[in-house]
Amino acid sequence: MGNKVATFSEEQLEDYQDCTYFTRKEILRLYKRFREMADPGMVPRSMTPHEASSLRLPLEYLARIPELKVCVCVIENVHENPFRDRIGRVFTRNSLDNVTASTSGQQQQQQQQQQQTSLPSDASISSSQRCNESSGDAQHRLDVDCDDRQNNDGRDENLGICFEDFLEMMSVFSEHAPRDLKVYYAFRIYDFDEDGLVGPSDLERTCRQLVRGALADDEVTIVCQKVLEESDIDGDGALSYLEFEHVVTRASDFLATFHIRI
Ligand SMILES: [Ca+2]
Ligand SMILES: [Ca+2]
Secondary structure, eight states: OOOOOOSSOHHHHHHHHHHSSOOHHHHHHHHHHHHHHSOTTSSOSSOOHHHHHHOOBOGGGGGGSHHHHSOOSSSSSOSSOTTHHHHHHHHHHHHHHHHHHTTOHHHHHHHHHHOSSOOSSSOOOOHHHHTTOOHHHHHHHHHHHHHHHHTTTTTTTTOOBOHHHHHHHHHHTSTTSOHHHHHHHHHHHHOTTOSSSBOHHHHHHHHHHHHTTSSOHHHHHHHHHHHHHHHOTTOSSSBOHHHHHHHHHHOTTHHHHSOOOO
16 A cells, blocks of 8 residues: 555656656656546556557547647637647657658668657657757758658548657747747648648638638738748748748747747
C-alpha cells in the first residue's frame, strides 16, 4: 500500500527534458492534462516509451483543454481558437512524417545529421533542436515535409495525437520556446494546403478564420492582397518561409500571441 506508480522511467523523463523546454515537474503536469483530456481509463497512469508514441487520442479531444480552447495563441481574445484543429494536425503529422522518414534514405540521412538526441521512440527532430536551424534549413525541411505529404495524401486523416506529439506541441507554445521555432510552426499552421508556401488561398483561409465573418468576402480578398503586396518580395504571388519570417519579425506581438500557459 502507498506504493507510488512512477509515470515514466527515469530515462524517459530525462529524454523528454532534453527534447522540450519543460522541467520534469512540468512534464508530469502535462501528462496529467493528457490523461484528463482522455476518457476515463483510456490513458494508463504510467506510460512506456512505446505507448507514449502510439497511444493516440482523437484530435477533437484537444478542445477539452481549456488552455487550448481559450488560448491566446495566434490571435488574442477569441473564445475558441479557430486554429485548434489545424494545430492538432500539424503536430500529429510530425510523428507520422518521422515514421515515413525512417523508410526514406535521403531523409534518414538528413535526420542523422541533425539528430543528436531524440525522444525514446522513433520520433526525430525535437523542438529544441529545431530552434538551432537557420532559415535555409527550415525552408529545406518544409520542402522535404511537403514532398513527403504529397506522397501520402489522406493516409493519416484520423491519426489522433499521442503523448509525444502533445508534449512537442506544448513545448513549441511554451514561453521558453525561441521565436524561430514558433515562426516555423506558425508557417506550417498557416500553410493550409501544405505546399510549402503561404499563398493567397492560405491567407484567405487564415484571414477568414481570424475575423470569423466580420468581413465580407471581397474585404478579405483586399486584406490578403495588401499582405502580399507588402510582403511578397520576389513577386511570385505567395509567401515563402523567408518572406513569412520577415512579416512575423515585424509583428512585435507575435511571441505573446503564439503562447499557451500551462
Ligand atoms: Ca500553401
Ligand atoms: Ca514570394
